[in-house]
Amino acid sequence: MSKKAIQFGAGNIGRGFIGALLVEAGYELVFADVNEAMINELNEKHGYTIHILDLDKREIPVAGVSGCLSNSPEMSKHIAEAEIITTAVGPNVLKFIAVNIAAGLEERAKSGAGFLNIIACENMVGASSHLKEQVYTHLSDEAKAYADEHVGFPNCSVDRIVPPFKGEGMLDVGVESFFEWIVEEPAFKGEVPQIEGMKLTDTLVAYVQRKLFTLNTGHAITAYLGYLKDLPTVDKAIEDESVRKIVRDAMEESGAALVKEHGFDADEHAKYIDKIEKRFRNPYLNDDVSRVGREPLRKLGPKDRLSGPARMALDLGLPIDNLLTGIAAALHYNNPEDKQSVELQASIQEKGLEAAIAEATGFTEDSGENAKIADAYESLKK
Ligand SMILES: NC(=O)c1ccc[n+]([C@@H]2O[C@H](COP(=O)([O-])OP(=O)(O)OC[C@H]3O[C@@H](n4cnc5c(N)ncnc54)[C@H](O)[C@@H]3O)[C@@H](O)[C@H]2O)c1
Ligand SMILES: O=P(O)(O)OC[C@@H](O)[C@@H](O)[C@H](O)[C@H](O)CO
Numbered sequence: 001m002s003k004k005a006i007q008f009g010a011g012n013i014g015r016g017f018i019g020a021l022l023v024e025a026g027y028e029l030v031f032a033d034v035n036e037a038m039i040n041e042l043n044e045k046h047g048y049t050i051h052i053l054d055l056d057k058r059e060i061p062v063a064g065v066s067g068c069l070s071n072s073p074e075m076s077k078h079i080a081e082a083e084i085i086t087t088a089v090g091p092n093v094l095k096f097i098a099v100n101i102a103a104g105l106e107e108r109a110k111s112g113a114g115f116l117n118i119i120a121c122e123n124m125v126g127a128s129s130h131l132k133e134q135v136y137t138h139l140s141d142e143a144k145a146y147a148d149e150h151v152g153f154p155n156c157s158v159d160r161i162v163p164p165f166k167g168e169g170m171l172d173v174g175v176e177s178f179f180e181w182i183v184e185e186p187a188f189k190g191e192v193p194q195i196e197g198m199k200l201t202d203t204l205v206a207y208v209q210r211k212l213f214t215l216n217t218g219h220a221i222t223a224y225l226g227y228l229k230d231l232p233t234v235d236k237a238i239e240d241e242s243v244r245k246i247v248r249d250a251m252e253e254s255g256a257a258l259v260k261e262h263g264f265d266a267d268e269h270a271k272y273i274d275k276i277e278k279r280f281r282n283p284y285l286n287d288d289v290s291r292v293g294r295e296p297l298r299k300l301g302p303k304d305r306l307s308g309p310a311r312m313a314l315d316l317g318l319p320i321d322n323l324l325t326g327i328a329a330a331l332h333y334n335n336p337e338d339k340q341s342v343e344l345q346a347s348i349q350e351k352g353l354e355a356a357i358a359e360a361t362g363f364t365e366d367s368g369e370n371a372k373i374a375d376a377y378e379s380l381k382k
Helices: 012-024 036-045 074-081 091-111 127-136 141-150 204-228 234-239 241-262 266-281 296-300 307-315 321-331 339-351 353-361 368-381
Strands: 004-008 028-033 047-052 058-063 066-069 082-087 116-120 156-159 173-175 180-184 198-201
Touching: 004 012, 004 074, 004 091, 012 028, 012 047, 012 058, 012 082, 012 156, 012 173, 012 180, 028 036, 028 074, 036 066, 066 074, 074 082, 074 091, 082 091, 091 116, 091 127, 091 141, 116 127, 127 141, 156 204, 180 204, 204 234, 204 241, 204 266, 204 296, 204 307, 204 321, 234 241, 234 266, 241 266, 241 307, 241 321, 296 321, 296 339, 296 353, 307 321, 321 353, 321 368, 339 353, 353 368
Parallel strands: 004 028, 004 082, 028 066, 047 173, 082 116, 180 198
Antiparallel strands: 047 058, 156 180
């Protein structure tokens, strides 16, 4: 019998990275999504093409996949049969899919199914643990006891830039050639699945923070400064010397904090930053600054890519001026098509800048950091 995997979220990273690795590893893969058109297309075509958008331009076919609406009754049956579930739906959507996953776990508990591991592949520290909490709020005591024994929720770090892409078919996806997926080995239940491209570690927090506080920090600041200067894509924004300098200096500030906090080798970390800057420069990706800057309130949150490294560096007594400028740039993000951007601008208008900064970042109104962010905000206006 073939082994089954479910990928919640048939979006960019679901189709362009994690789903493809699962198929390559021999799983029968079901994509679960709320997008009906996407599910219909998956069930009609059963495959798609991944386009590598890099100097080594190539195409990789993915075949034998299917789709299922994530809130349909069939979902529980798939979950009851699965050996692994991965997600890439966005951190704020985890609470919604938790309901679907809990329904499937109730079925597994009744049938006495074997081990299952659920890995949330989101840009968030501790995404799988967060999903576990959400799932448990919907479980009966019997299913909780079953899940305690049989269901693992390993956290992970997931890295591959997957931009908006227009291919021949709606399922086609464009990706950079680089990828990295690091998963917390001790949290697996039962045998660890053999998946080429999935690296295992027992010190995950360091890796999640290294990625979120370097790549995503630099990416977000590039996007917000680019948006302010009417530069439409990440590669165009990073070409601008004034943008590049702030982005680079901010990644070096977060880098100094990461090296001190987690003991990374400083020279290796400098190379890591160089490689990330090179990835931002990839002209084939055409990555929209509005995708990279999406949901600014999430990105400004105290533990996320802007305030998170600033807080870490501050606690370690290290400089943070460029990280604070990055926060200020995010506060300027005014895109009527992004719900959180509209909320952010309304918050600044209604509560005043300092109160809005405090609410979004956790830097209180009486703190020096709040004042520096406000100053940087005013300077960026000019
Ligand atoms: N695109 C990237 O470069 C990239 C890289 C690493 C990590 N990530 C992370 O992966 C996650 C997804 O990002 P993306 O770029 O693929 O976004 P996306 O918008 O392309 O895909 C998200 C998918 O989730 C689906 N979805 C929404 N609600 C759902 C629900 N209730 N049930 C099932 N599916 C639902 C959407 O329909 C969509 O297909 C995010 O957490 C992101 O931070 C993205
Ligand atoms: O997905 P978000 O909104 O958390 O962040 C936007 C981008 O920075 C992100 O998707 C990167 O492309 C990705 O994290 C690269 O691995």
